[in-house]
Amino acid sequence: NAGVTQTPKFRVLKTGQSMTLLCAQDMNHEYMYWYRQDPGMGLRLIHYSVGEGTTAKGEVPDGYNVSRLKKQNFLLGLESAAPSQTSVYFCASRSLQGAGQPQHFGDGTRLSIL
Amino acid sequence: GIQVEQSPPDLILQEGANSTLRCNFSDSVNNLQWFHQNPWGQLINLFYIPSGTKQNGRLSATTVATERYSLLYISSSQTTDSGVYFCAVGFSGNTPLVFGKGTRLSVIA
Numbered sequence: 001n002a003g004v005t006q007t008p009k010f011r012v013l014k015t016g017q018s019m020t021l022l023c024a025q026d027m028n029h030e031y032m033y034w035y036r037q038d039p040g041m042g043l044r045l046i047h048y049s050v051g052e053g054t055t056a057k058g059e060v061p062d063g064y065n066v067s068r069l070k071k072q073n074f075l076l077g078l079e080s081a082a083p084s085q086t087s088v089y090f091c092a093s094r095s096l097q098g099a100g101q102p103q104h105f106g107d108g109t110r111l112s113i114l
Numbered sequence: 115g116i117q118v119e120q121s122p123p124d125l126i127l128q129e130g131a132n133s134t135l136r137c138n139f140s141d142s143v144n145n146l147q148w149f150h151q152n153p154w155g156q157l158i159n160l161f162y163i164p165s166g167t168k169q170n171g172r173l174s175a176t177t178v179a180t181e182r183y184s185l186l187y188i189s190s191s192q193t194t195d196s197g198v199y200f201c202a203v204g205f206s207g208n209t210p211l212v213f214g215k216g217t218r219l220s221v222i223a
Contacts, residue, residue: 033210042200042215050208058210059115090157096208102147102159103202103211 002026006091006106013081013113021076021109023091030096032074033058033103034066036087043090049074050096081113116141118214120201126220127191135186135217137201145204146177147211148186152197160186160199191221 007022023032030051035043035058045058049068063085065077074093078085089109095101117140127133137146148160161168165179172191177184188195198218202211 031208035213040215043202043213045210045212048210059212088155092157100145100162100164102162103149104159105149105157108155 004091004093004104004106006089006109008109009107010110011112013078013111015081015083015113017081018077018079019081020078021089021091021111023074023076023093023106025072025074025091025093025104027093027095027104028071029093029104030071031094032068033092033094034064034074034076035090035092036060036085037090037108038087046076046089083113085111086113087111116143116203116205116212118201118203118212120199120214120217122217123215124218124220126222129191129193129221129223131191131221133188133191133219135188135199135201135219137184137186137203137214139182139184139201139203141205142179142182143203144206145209145211146184147202148175148184149200149202150195150197151200151216157200188219191219193221193223195219196221 033048034046047066052071091106092103094103119138161175167176174187198216200216202213
């Protein structure tokens with residue numbers, strides 16, 4: 001049981017390049033989230049999804065797009081990477097069943113934009 | 115939006131000491147969770163505690179929802195407790211969590 005898996009773990013991009021970060025969960029969770037973590041800022045929500053085919057904006061959505069074509073996968077895209085998007089990106093998932101379900105996090109993707 | 119403030123921002127302890135971390139939030143919430151981010155960056159859920167008190171080994175947490183704060187207690191701290199502790203809150207079980215900026219704990223042998 002892998003839990004939440006993020007791919008890749010590290011990536012260096014040049015300004016203007018595009019890329020997609022993949023999050024996969026094997027727990028049949030309905031909710032999935034993308035966060036970014038910057039020094040001294042805690043975790044900030046980029047986009048989230050409450051189910052297959054649905055997405056919603058979080059606190060800092062600009063410059064990112066997401067898709068949830070399959071329940072187990074949540075993709076985060078950067079169409080034209082900017083140095084301000086240098087960060088550590090975390091994906092999380094959670095079950096819809098009952099209150100108090102914990103969020104399970106992936107190990108993060110460290111992304112550097114030069 | 116809801117505001118989450120954690121204190122202290124940094125804490126250094128000698129191994130074996132006890133500590134209390136605080137989380138204040140600006141609105142009524144129905145979802146409050148504590149997380150630990152270890153030195154390798156992994157985030158682990160510690161407690162779901164929108165109200166009341168829970169204990170898990172050397173860790174315990176108390177939330178006083180009416181006064182909008184939560185406390186995380188670490189007793190007999192160990193070097194493996196080092197890392198960043200985050201408090202996160204939500205209006206309901208189904209709304210996204212809002213994270214505080216964390217308390218960085220360093221436990222020294």
